[in-house]
Amino acid sequence: xxxxxxxxHIEYAWxxxxxxxxxxxxxxxxxxxxxxxxxxxxxxxxINYYYGSIYKAEKKFEIALEYFQKILNNNERHIDALREVRxxxxxxxxxxxxxxxxxxxxxxxxxxSRRK
Numbered sequence: 001x002x003x004x005x006x007x008x009h010i011e012y013a014w015x016x017x018x019x020x021x022x023x024x025x026x027x028x029x030x031x032x033x034x035x036x037x038x039x040x041x042x043x044x045x046x047i048n049y050y051y052g053s054i055y056k057a058e059k060k061f062e063i064a065l066e067y068f069q070k071i072l073n074n075n076e077r078h079i080d081a082l083r084e085v086r087x088x089x090x091x092x093x094x095x096x097x098x099x100x101x102x103x104x105x106x107x108x109x110x111x112x113s114r115r116k
Contacts, residue, residue, distance in 0.1 A: 009037035010037045013054075014030070046075075048070045051064075051067040052065075061091050063086065065089070
């Protein structure tokens with residue numbers, strides 16, 4: 001790998017992030033290297049995948065989901081991104097709008113509701 005290629009910075013970022021020493025400092029350094037990788041052309045899919053993986057590991061699921069969705073916008077058959085999106089959607093809080101509608105109807109439910 002050569003420092004002038006995005007693959008170098010992508011793989012180096014992942015190696016830094018997975019180093020167990022100085023975890024907080026490693027996160028910032030890894031994100032810096034991924035940012036550097038974006039200045040080169042190509043490998044956007046891989047860069048987004050590693051961004052998503054890091055944010056997922058940090059339990060920042062909304063941000064991770066955005067990066068995996070970027071991959072799927074360009075390649076809807078990316079199996080790893082599809083798997084991650086499914087997993088992250090299960091981890092995110094569910095939309096409670098259905099529950100609010102049930103509360104508005106009252107305790108009777110829709111079976112006993114009056115017709116207009």
